[in-house]
Amino acid sequence: MSENIYSCSYCGTTITTNSSPNQSGCNVKSSHNWVRLGEVGNNNYQCRDCKIVVKTKSSPQQVGCTKANSHYWKKL
């Protein structure tokens, strides 16, 4: 099963998992709001606004930026 990268749209934490992420433990709200950014791959992308870096196969999902309306991904 392929692994996916998720980030929480409240706290910006990213995790890699092949199952549904656990929603407890958010330090901004009572539970994480995970957004699936994409399948794990060999390309590094960084968001210009919230600065998180993720390794995905193709350009990550734009929803869920903690600093702007949407992520603005730049390939590293």
Ligand SMILES: [Zn+2]
């Ligand atoms: Zn969170």
Ligand SMILES: [Zn+2]
């Ligand atoms: Zn962002």
